[in-house]
Amino acid sequence: MLHMRIAKRQEPLGLGGSCLVLVLALALSLALSGFLLFLGGTPPVKGLSTLFHGAFGSRWAFEDSVLKAIPIFLCSLGVAIAFRLKVWNIGAEGQFALGAVGATWVALSYPDWPAYFLLPAMIAMAAAAGGFWGLIPAFLRQKLRTNEIIVTLMMNYVAILFLDYLVYGVWKDPTSFGFPMTPAFSDNAVVGKIGSSSINWGIFHCLGLGFLMWGFLKFTRLGFELKAAGDNVAAARYAGIPYDRLVMLVMVMSGALAGWAGFLEASATVNRLQPSIMVGYGYTAIVVAWLARLNPLSIGIASILLAGLRVGVENLQLDLQVPAAFGGILEGLILLTVLAGGLFTHYKIERKRIR
Amino acid sequence: MGYGIAVCNPTCRAGEGLIMSTAVPPLIRLAGISKSFGDVHANRDVSLDIEKGKILALLGENGAGKSTLMSILAGQLQPDKGSIFFEGKQVVLDTTEKAIGCGIGMVYQHFKLVQGLTVTENVFLGARGGFWLNWSKMQAEVKELAAQYGMRIDPAARISDLSMGERQQVEILKLLHRESTVLIFDEPTAVLTPKEADNLFLTMHEMVKRGKGIVFISHKLEEVMAIANNIAILRRGAVVDTVATKDVASTAELAERMVGREVLLQVDRIPMEPRQVVLKVAQLSDELLQNVDLELRQGEILGLVGVAGNGQKNLVETICGLKKPKKDCIKILGAEWKKFFSSMEWDNVLSYIPEDRQGLATCQGLDLLDNFLLTTRQGFTRGPWLYREQAREKADYLVEEFDIRPPNLKAFAWQLSGGNLQKMVLAREFYRKPRLIVAEQPTQGLDIAATEDIWNLLLNAREIAGILLVTGDLAEALALSDRIGVMFNGRLIDCFDSDDEEKIAQIPQMMAGLKEQASGAGR
Numbered sequence: 001m002l003h004m005r006i007a008k009r010q011e012p013l014g015l016g017g018s019c020l021v022l023v024l025a026l027a028l029s030l031a032l033s034g035f036l037l038f039l040g041g042t043p044p045v046k047g048l049s050t051l052f053h054g055a056f057g058s059r060w061a062f063e064d065s066v067l068k069a070i071p072i073f074l075c076s077l078g079v080a081i082a083f084r085l086k087v088w089n090i091g092a093e094g095q096f097a098l099g100a101v102g103a104t105w106v107a108l109s110y111p112d113w114p115a116y117f118l119l120p121a122m123i124a125m126a127a128a129a130g131g132f133w134g135l136i137p138a139f140l141r142q143k144l145r146t147n148e149i150i151v152t153l154m155m156n157y158v159a160i161l162f163l164d165y166l167v168y169g170v171w172k173d174p175t176s177f178g179f180p181m182t183p184a185f186s187d188n189a190v191v192g193k194i195g196s197s198s199i200n201w202g203i204f205h206c207l208g209l210g211f212l213m214w215g216f217l218k219f220t221r222l223g224f225e226l227k228a229a230g231d232n233v234a235a236a237r238y239a240g241i242p243y244d245r246l247v248m249l250v251m252v253m254s255g256a257l258a259g260w261a262g263f264l265e266a267s268a269t270v271n272r273l274q275p276s277i278m279v280g281y282g283y284t285a286i287v288v289a290w291l292a293r294l295n296p297l298s299i300g301i302a303s304i305l306l307a308g309l310r311v312g313v314e315n316l317q318l319d320l321q322v323p324a325a326f327g328g329i330l331e332g333l334i335l336l337t338v339l340a341g342g343l344f345t346h347y348k349i350e351r352k353r354i355r
Numbered sequence: 356m357g358y359g360i361a362v363c364n365p366t367c368r369a370g371e372g373l374i375m376s377t378a379v380p381p382l383i384r385l386a387g388i389s390k391s392f393g394d395v396h397a398n399r400d401v402s403l404d405i406e407k408g409k410i411l412a413l414l415g416e417n418g419a420g421k422s423t424l425m426s427i428l429a430g431q432l433q434p435d436k437g438s439i440f441f442e443g444k445q446v447v448l449d450t451t452e453k454a455i456g457c458g459i460g461m462v463y464q465h466f467k468l469v470q471g472l473t474v475t476e477n478v479f480l481g482a483r484g485g486f487w488l489n490w491s492k493m494q495a496e497v498k499e500l501a502a503q504y505g506m507r508i509d510p511a512a513r514i515s516d517l518s519m520g521e522r523q524q525v526e527i528l529k530l531l532h533r534e535s536t537v538l539i540f541d542e543p544t545a546v547l548t549p550k551e552a553d554n555l556f557l558t559m560h561e562m563v564k565r566g567k568g569i570v571f572i573s574h575k576l577e578e579v580m581a582i583a584n585n586i587a588i589l590r591r592g593a594v595v596d597t598v599a600t601k602d603v604a605s606t607a608e609l610a611e612r613m614v615g616r617e618v619l620l621q622v623d624r625i626p627m628e629p630r631q632v633v634l635k636v637a638q639l640s641d642e643l644l645q646n647v648d649l650e651l652r653q654g655e656i657l658g659l660v661g662v663a664g665n666g667q668k669n670l671v672e673t674i675c676g677l678k679k680p681k682k683d684c685i686k687i688l689g690a691e692w693k694k695f696f697s698s699m700e701w702d703n704v705l706s707y708i709p710e711d712r713q714g715l716a717t718c719q720g721l722d723l724l725d726n727f728l729l730t731t732r733q734g735f736t737r738g739p740w741l742y743r744e745q746a747r748e749k750a751d752y753l754v755e756e757f758d759i760r761p762p763n764l765k766a767f768a769w770q771l772s773g774g775n776l777q778k779m780v781l782a783r784e785f786y787r788k789p790r791l792i793v794a795e796q797p798t799q800g801l802d803i804a805a806t807e808d809i810w811n812l813l814l815n816a817r818e819i820a821g822i823l824l825v826t827g828d829l830a831e832a833l834a835l836s837d838r839i840g841v842m843f844n845g846r847l848i849d850c851f852d853s854d855d856e857e858k859i860a861q862i863p864q865m866m867a868g869l870k871e872q873a874s875g876a877g878r
Binding site for chain 1: 676677696699707709714715716717718719720721725728729730732733736739740741743767770
């Protein structure tokens with residue numbers, strides 16, 4: 001018998017302690033995944049270093065990681081703000097899809113508009129479409145008491161199938177030899193790359209939006225109301241905070257950010273709309289948001305890490321024939337160990353008094 | 356064979372259970388139990404006997420310490436001082452399993468049943484036995500057990516299809532099947548129809564006849580009078596009175612014993628000249644309230660007394676904007692309810708000091724500064740921006756002035772004791788310079804010094820405000836109020852000046868529903 005019990009800490013764990021817990025949690029998840037590699041017949045140390053090299057070891061690899069981090073960051077920023085209010089939006093994937101559709105519609109309809117006009121219009125349309133897709137579950141939740149987890153999840157499939165319907169049907173490029181894709185966007189509708197790198201200007205969108213979000217949460221009254229309502233809905237209503245409206249606002253913001261990510265992916269990465277843009281960034285964003293404890297700066301760091309994991313696993317697959325599913329396993333392990341480590345922020349484990 | 360018979364055999368012959376000799380130790384004896392949470396004394400030196408074949412009623416207002424006491428009995432909390440004896444032997448109930456082992460069973464207000472399972476499955480949940488289940492035998496067993504105690508229930512019915520009364524029967528069956536000897540009922544009639552309540556009482560009588568000991572927690576005076584053998588009255592965590600029901604003349608006497616009038620604390624109350632009307636309620640009715648009329652002026656305190664659950668909560672929530680009235684019948688500071696709450700300023704208006712400090716008045720996971728900002732945020736807002744540093748200065752000053760400990764704005768609300776948290780809420784609410792204050796049990800659970808501070812704060816606040824004081828403590832109402840209103844069964848029975856000795860003497864009768872004001876009468 002283990003005579004241990006969990007006791008609440010009087011003071012939450014400080015910064016140093018939290019960092020230590022985080023490092024230990026990451027080390028544990030790496031050790032566990034190393035063990036998995038070992039079981040599969042791959043030398044663990046070599047496997048993990050191949051993974052790291054594949055993600056950040058070369059300029060090409062690093063740029064690819066950053067490129068994938070862009071949509072993950074924006075989606076994650078969006079879900080994090082909903083999570084702060086304890087609204088469980090797992091619909092970033094669908095909001096992302098609809099954002100891409102919205103941006104594409106503008107790009108295909110008005111290809112000749114000048115870039116300084118066309119790009120903002122595409123962003124506005126993407127954000128509006130994504131935001132609308134977020135508003136529906138919020139409205140249903142507040143008016144009809146539906147469960148937002150189920151509604152947002154189901155709406156993901158609707159959005160993705162709608163995207164498929166468009167690219168297989170009305171928007172299909174007649175010159176694509178039957179591949180499901182729209183015609184390429186005009187140059188005016190493309191967010192370009194920075195210099196000779198493969199990273200696009202979307203990285204600055206991320207920096208700007210991340211900074212705005214940080215300021216919004218920290219310095220505005222609405223940000224404070226969000227924090228209070230996220231902690232205690234009854235107290236928020238008591239204090240006259242319009243909770244229903246707050247939920248809808250947050251879901252619109254959440255959807256708009258995911259939609260923006262969809263715009264960047266369509267415009268900057270593939271220059272058109274095609275089903276291959278749906279690779280689960282919206283779900284990875286949920287993992288990122290929790291790893292980062294919903295903090296915008298940490299979301300930036302966690303996005304690059306998990307994007308790196310996606311890129312690195314490709315390398316692992318090529319060099320050491322490790323199955324691609326290993327990436328998903330590692331992602332899950334990291335999330336589990338870091339979340340479990342979060343227990344130590346407010347609790348400690350002590351020896352039980354034996355009577 | 357049913358379990359029930361085996362358990363009852365020794366005691367149920369010829370009603371022997373009802374005849375107690377002093378030589379037989381009580382089933383459970385609590386001796387000098389004390390329990391504090393920070394500086395709040397939930398229980399002070401409580402001694403009680405739960406005897407075989409008797410119903411002990413535990414009577415007390417919300418926050419009088421009933422729940423804490425029961426949690427201690429159920430093994431969920433450990434007392435700071437005192438001991439518990441089971442059939443004369445001292446026991447330490449540090450786990451719920453041990454409490455169950457001593458035959459203690461709780462019927463909670465909120466049932467702990469698995470909705471999707473049947474009655475039999477719920478009754479047998481957690482029971483040990485062989486690998487194979489014999490459904491027909493189990494069902495027969497449940498049916499027999501139910502029949503013994505006069506309950507009519509289909510053992511194969513699903514919980515989700517049952518009425519509240521039937522669900523409660525399942526809870527009771529669970530305990531009986533476990534052979535519990537002490538059954539604790541936490542406000543069991545709150546969810547029942549009158550008919551169902553009568554059935555419950557029959558079942559309770561049957562259990563008593565078979566030698567069980569029962570604790571009946573309630574604040575419904577008539578029920579207590581009707582069913583209990585003994586009544587223990589808890590106030591501010593202590594047992595203030597233990598009487599045999601046969602020695603109580605009426606529910607009014609019980610009400611008087613419950614609210615108490617002894618003066619613990621004296622404050623000087625200099626009457627003020629009442630000025631303009633700040634609150635007017637005209638013929639407010641809802642599912643509980645019936646035609647409530649009241650008027651409150653600046654400069655006066657209206658003390659609203661009554662046993663909890665007689666409509667005070669609905670009235671307060673409606674006045675404070677948390678519950679919408681059916682029709683326009685409330686005017687606050689001259690404005691109709693709807694208009695008032697749609698364009699409410701943060702200061703110089705309305706402050707609500709709720710009874711539920713942890714769940715309603717504060718955000719437990721936020722620090723003191725954020726909790727201070729909760730209702731004062733508009734005062735530190737310009738455009739979209741919140742000026743936290745300005746708020747910090749003000750809040751720092753208030754923490755010092757109100758002597759809130761720890762004096763650190765970075766402390767989280769959950770780290771504060773009940774008394775300090777209440778001071779924090781008061782500091783915040785008074786900072787808003789309200790002209791109408793609704794204070795609900797403002798000194799509940801606080802020590803004498805803190806109570807005195809809060810009373811003085813309320814008295815001084817009359818300068819600018821009218822105060823509606825909702826309290827279960829008659830001494831508090833008498834010490835502070837200029838007028839007193841008594842609520843019973845959703846009606847404001849009477850409202851009178853606090854120097855009207857004749858009426859004051861009748862308060863217990865009014866609280867027990869025996870005295871009707873002519874105009875308010877007629878259901």
